[in-house]
Amino acid sequence: MENTIAKDSAQREKRKRFPFLVERRHYLYVVGAFTLLGVLGGYAYFYFIGCRTGTCAITSNPYMSMAWGGVLGYLLPDFFVKKDKDTDNSEDEAA
Secondary structure, three states: OHHHHHHHHHHHHHHHOOOEEEOHHHHHHHHHHHHHHHHHHHHHHHHHOOOOOOOOOOOOOHHHHHHHHHHHHHHOHHHHEEEOOOHHHHHHHHO
């Protein structure tokens, strides 16, 4: 009983550190949310800044701006969020 309490408190302590640890099952939700924010940011960039002459490759088309924003949003969680490694499987393999 005490071992599980200590293990739970250690896992909670690990999640407080930067980069934040997220359970494996929630990682895809986090990546999806960042990607959606990137797409919205790409459209906002097109709408507010954009390219008035139409010669800019990325900002002259809203779809290209949204695609690049989505790509950046997809890649961004790797800097801030890490998958929580499954500690139960690694202990079973060691035994």
